[in-house]
Amino acid sequence: MLLLLGIIGVNLVVSGDNALLVAMAVHRLPAHQRRPAVALGAAGAIVLHILAALAVTELLSVPLLLAGGGLMLLWIALKLLQEGEGTGHEVHVSEGLGHAVRTIIAADFVMSLDNTLAVAGVGRGHPGLIVLGLLVSISMIMTSSLFISELMNRYPFLLTVGASILAWTASA
DSSP: OOOHHHHHHHHHTTTHHOOOOOOEEESSSOHHHHHHHEEEHHHHHHHHHHHHHEEEHHHHTSSSHHHHHHHHHHHHHHHHHHHHHHOOOOOOOOOHHHHHHHOOOOOOOOHHHHHHHHHHHHTTOOOOHHHHHHHHHHHHHHHHHHHHHHHHOTTHHHHHHHHHHHHHHHOO
16 A cells, blocks of 8 residues: 555656646636546556556666666756757647647656656556556646646636746756
8 A cells, every 4th residue: 555655646746747737738728628638638648657657667677777777867967958958848739629638648758757767666566556556646637737727727827837837847
């Protein structure tokens, strides 16, 4: 049980920017399309997260792969700092339900390498717990994004705040 709570907790902690991005992707959709967009996007994101986490879990058993991956991430981070480039966290205005769903799935997947590594590490090779933890935590993240999108519609200045947070996350 503690392992499951750890998986859920770590994914929630490292996924705050994902909830913000999802909210921004759906906030301009008509109200009746937001929930389906988030549900379909969440389904796609959950499938990708599960497949990636299970693959990473298997890969973590390869000797020195984790250390090599850490060195690669360090090199990428240093390169990004030197070049001043972002990490590809672009936010596009939704042009419809299909576009919002594609944006949610693609952006969530691109932004979630760190999440996948964290979940796989905490999961300690327990695929069933990893799957359950991802189902619970991603559902919570996507549900909170609906609330955030409503706030963005009521208080448009929050779009600027959200874009600023995503830009800061991309540069970090």
